[in-house]
Each structure stands twice: as structure tokens, then as C-alpha cells.
Amino acid sequence: MTHHILKATKDTVHxxxxxxxxxxxxxVNSGDTIEVETYSGYYxxxxxxxxxxxxxxLDICKNLPPERKIAGGPHLLTGPIYVRDAKPGDVLExxxxAIAPSLPVGFNAIRSGWGALPEKFPQPALRFIPLDLTNNIAEFPTASGIKIPLKPFFGILGVAxxxxxxxxxxxGAYGGNIDNRELQPGSRLFxxxxxxxxxxxxxxxxAAQGDGEVNVTAIETSMNGTIKLKLRQGWNLTTPIAETPTDIITMGFGETLDAALELALKNMIEFLERFADLSPEDAYVLCSLAVNFRITQVVNSPQKGVHGMLPKSIFSQKISLSSHIS
Structure with missing residues (x-):
């Protein structure tokens, strides 16, 4: 296994x-680790x-080559990272x-026509929010005494x-703009x-986000992290699934929250059938008794997101995605 450092430059971002x-x-090879640098706020x-x-x-913003401007989204992404021997049908773990903000400031933006309440808040607005990286909080509004704990994560993790x-x-099925705040250090995304x-x-x-990300953005900021990429085989995965130290997380994306919930639920039932050896009906019942379904985000048009959280503590034997796949 090799450890790599991937800095964000005009040649390594898109x-x-x-x-x-x-x-x-x-x-990289499967099993390699990467210290990765990311920037946010291109626009x-x-x-x-x-x-x-x-x-x-600043060099990225002023000199990004045209061939690395891919589509109309606002996100500046580091990569892509090519994993040797990865092929369609495999799974990337x-x-x-490690995840940490690299700057003592982030921003929040309301975009006209976007968000959960576009008619009530039609005017665009941009706020820069100081980050207290020593105490791991952001006070908003300034001098209000309202202190938001920082729980940094990467909103986008995806494959081509x-x-x-x-x-x-x-x-979508490729991951991408998942915006799931549960994907903290110690988690794995498949x-x-x-x-x-x-x-x-x-x-x-x-740096911080509530479930739903209702006004379009979180506290967006440049972020550094350390990740490990590993190939998995023998698993016909069709949509992202994650594991934290405490939960298994299935995801659903759809044009409505109902559609997203239905898909997250179906994915959880499928997980329980395969990894817990439950019948479909027993899995359905267990989802009603023990799985918490939460709104991931409602603003990444046209796909809203719902995720289901299955507590691993309810099982008498250890349950882990990594231990069940090659």
C-alpha cells in the first residue's frame, strides 16, 4: 500500500x-491512502x-483550463482518481x-429559484461565516450567542x-452530491x-449542515481529508450504501421525497435480506420498528435524498459490510 498526497491545483481539479x-x-492501487485537498467557492x-x-x-479560479470545466454545476472537485484494475461491476469502498476545514471561514448562499422555499426567499444572498477551528464551532448570526458545532464532511463523493x-x-447511483452529514471520519461509503x-x-x-440542507447550501468551505480507496468484488451493488461506527445507511434519490423514501426503504430491505438473512416481510417489519429514515437533502434538483439508518447495536452478532464482501 502506498500513501499519496493530492494537492488541489488547476491541473488536478475539475x-x-x-x-x-x-x-x-x-x-492509485486498491488499498492506497490519499491525503486530498479540496477547494470550494469557485463562483x-x-x-x-x-x-x-x-x-x-486564486490560480485555480483565474486559470482553470477549459477542458476541466465539465458542466454547469457550481462544485469544484479534486480528481478524478484512477484506481488500477477497477472495472464496471466492481464496488469502490x-x-x-480524516476530514478537516483548511480555512477559518466558510460561506452560505441562497440561490434564486432554489431551496425548499424559493417563493418565500426569492432573492440571492451570500454570507461568509467565520469558523472557530480551535473550539470547533461557528457562531451564527455573528454575536448572537448561537454556536453551531462543526461536523465537517465532504458533500460530494462520486465516480464517473x-x-x-x-x-x-x-x-445518483454513482454517488456524487450526496450531502449526507453522517459520512464523518470513521465511515465507509460503497x-x-x-x-x-x-x-x-x-x-x-x-463544515456544518442540517438534515435537508434547506436553503441550498451548508457552511461551504475548503476541506482537506485522508481517504483509503479499496476495490470490492462479488457484490452486485446498484446504489450507494454506507457504514458508520454505529449504523448501516441505505440511500434513496428521487424527484420527490416519497420516491426517495421508497427507494431507501427498498435498499434497506435488500440489505437485511442479504446480510442479516431475513425474509422480505421480516425485513420490512424491522424497518418499521428500528430503522430511522431521515431527509438527506431537498435541494439538489431534480433529485431529493432520503437515507435510512439501521443501528448495528440491535444485532447480537457483529454486522459489517466490509466483513461480508471480498
Whole structure:
């Protein structure tokens, strides 16, 4: 196993989407670890305070090559990372070992026509929010005494598909803009692979976010992390699934919350059939008794997200995704 460092530069990031024709920023073997740097705020940098900018980020914003501008999404992603021997039908395990903001400030933006209440809040608005990285909090509004604990995570973790240009806003079977705040250090995300090499990209750092992400954004900020990428085989995975130290998480994405919930529920039933050896009906009942279904996000049009959380503590024997697949 090798440890890599992947800095974010104009040659190692891409903007707005995913593409299988992008030149990889890094090539790794299964089991390698990567220290990865990400930047956020490409479209707001001219309005940002000095502490939000670094010379490297400014170079990206001013000199990003046209071929690394993929689609119309707002996200600046680091990658793609090519994993040797990865092929369609395999599964990519993304182990999240460390995640931390790299700057003492983030931003929140209301976008006209977006969010859960676009008619009530039609005007765009941009706020930069100081981050107290020593005490791990953000006070908002300033001087209000309201202190939000920082729980940093990467909003986007995804692989390429056969599409040459796929917008970074909607999540899907490939992962992408999941915006699931449960994916903290110590978690693992499992993604189906669609193209050779997987072509994994990461970004959209969130210092703090509520379930739903209702006004379109979290506290968006540049984020560094350490991840491990590992290939898994023999598992016909069709949609992302995750494991935290305490829960198994299934996900559903749909144009309505009802559709997203239905898919997250079906994915949880399928998990319980396969990994807990339950009948479909018993799995359905257990979901009603013990699984917590939560709104992931309602703003990544056209896909809303729901995730189901199954507590691992209810099982008498240890249950783990990693131990059940090769």
C-alpha cells in the first residue's frame, strides 16, 4: 500500500460535473491512502474575504483550463482518481479517515429559484461565516450567542459514468452530491463502478449542515481529508450504501421525497435480506420498528435524498459490510 498526497491545483481539479474523458489527477492501487485537498467557492471568490483565498485557489479560479470545466454545476472537485484494475461491476469502498476545514471561514448562499422555499426567499444572498477551528464551532448570526458545532464532511463523493458530461448537482447511483452529514471520519461509503478505473472525485466541503440542507447550501468551505480507496468484488451493488461506527445507511434519490423514501426503504430491505438473512416481510417489519429514515437533502434538483439508518447495536452478532464482501 502506498500513501499519496493530492494537492488541489488547476491541473488536478475539475468544475461543475463528472466525466470519464477527464485526464486522471492521480493513479492509485486498491488499498492506497490519499491525503486530498479540496477547494470550494469557485463562483464566489471575487466576493470572498482575504482569509478565504489562498494563492493556489486564486490560480485555480483565474486559470482553470477549459477542458476541466465539465458542466454547469457550481462544485469544484479534486480528481478524478484512477484506481488500477477497477472495472464496471466492481464496488469502490471509500474509507474516510480524516476530514478537516483548511480555512477559518466558510460561506452560505441562497440561490434564486432554489431551496425548499424559493417563493418565500426569492432573492440571492451570500454570507461568509467565520469558523472557530480551535473550539470547533461557528457562531451564527455573528454575536448572537448561537454556536453551531462543526461536523465537517465532504458533500460530494462520486465516480464517473459513461456520460462525458454529467452535472455535479444531482446525486445518483454513482454517488456524487450526496450531502449526507453522517459520512464523518470513521465511515465507509460503497459505490458501484461504471467505467474502468472508477474515476473517483471528491469535494464540496461542508463544515456544518442540517438534515435537508434547506436553503441550498451548508457552511461551504475548503476541506482537506485522508481517504483509503479499496476495490470490492462479488457484490452486485446498484446504489450507494454506507457504514458508520454505529449504523448501516441505505440511500434513496428521487424527484420527490416519497420516491426517495421508497427507494431507501427498498435498499434497506435488500440489505437485511442479504446480510442479516431475513425474509422480505421480516425485513420490512424491522424497518418499521428500528430503522430511522431521515431527509438527506431537498435541494439538489431534480433529485431529493432520503437515507435510512439501521443501528448495528440491535444485532447480537457483529454486522459489517466490509466483513461480508471480498
Amino acid at each position: 468544475l461543475g460535473g463528472f466525466s470519464h474523458v477527464l485526464t486522471p489527477a492521480l493513479t 464566489v471568490y471575487e466576493q470572498a474575504p482575504p482569509e478565504f483565498m489562498t494563492p493556489e485557489f 471509500v474509507e474516510l479517515n 459514468t459513461p456520460d462525458a458530461s454529467r452535472n455535479s448537482i444531482p446525486p 459505490l458501484p463502478i461504471f467505467v474502468p478505473g472508477a474515476l473517483f472525485s471528491i469535494g464540496d466541503g461542508h
